[in-house]
Amino acid sequence: MFTHKNIGACLVLAALAACAANTPSRPDAKFGRAASVQEVAAWDISIPPSGEGLPSGSGDAKRGEAVYLAKCESCHGAKGVGKPADPLAGGIGSLASANPLRTVGSYWPYATTLFDYTRRAMPVTNPMSLTNDEAYAVTAYVLYLNGIVGESDEMNARSLPQVKMPNRDGFVDWSRK
Numbered sequence: 001m002f003t004h005k006n007i008g009a010c011l012v013l014a015a016l017a018a019c020a021a022n023t024p025s026r027p028d029a030k031f032g033r034a035a036s037v038q039e040v041a042a043w044d045i046s047i048p049p050s051g052e053g054l055p056s057g058s059g060d061a062k063r064g065e066a067v068y069l070a071k072c073e074s075c076h077g078a079k080g081v082g083k084p085a086d087p088l089a090g091g092i093g094s095l096a097s098a099n100p101l102r103t104v105g106s107y108w109p110y111a112t113t114l115f116d117y118t119r120r121a122m123p124v125t126n127p128m129s130l131t132n133d134e135a136y137a138v139t140a141y142v143l144y145l146n147g148i149v150g151e152s153d154e155m156n157a158r159s160l161p162q163v164k165m166p167n168r169d170g171f172v173d174w175s176r177k
Helices: 004-022 037-043 061-071 111-121 132-145
Strands: none
Touching (some): 061 132
16 A cells, blocks of 8 residues: 555655666766786785695794784684684584584685685785785694694695695585586
8 A cells, every 4th residue: 555655755766766867977987097017916816726826935833823823813712713703723524513613624625725815814904914924834833733734844835735625525616627
């Protein structure tokens, strides 16, 4: 049933739609500027599972622990147990259980994804602030906390893609290779 309020609301919406349809486009309007090749390259740092494009640098869990304590522990807890942010360690073998714990060690299929995400987005209060060596070291530390690499195993552009994550085969490959 239409009331005066409903009719009024319909008229207002019709008037707004008519205004929007009759607003000419402004080809002369300029918002911002085109990004330079250098600016795009600085942000185009995604690393695929193959590790293609991994930067120079290296780190191991021993060095990573110091970086973690200084830049990660306040969000991810001691030894990656979580709180207030998600846990990073534990849960291996729990995905098929009634209470799965999705962590880097139990869920993530590629170690290169851990490096990529850490380098681009962490720490959350200062993303892209870690050096390549710090990103490799923290990656090694989180992998070490999950029992995936040894404490002195060096992670770098050659070794990181070779790390076999526990859940690597737990995903369906939907690519059309």
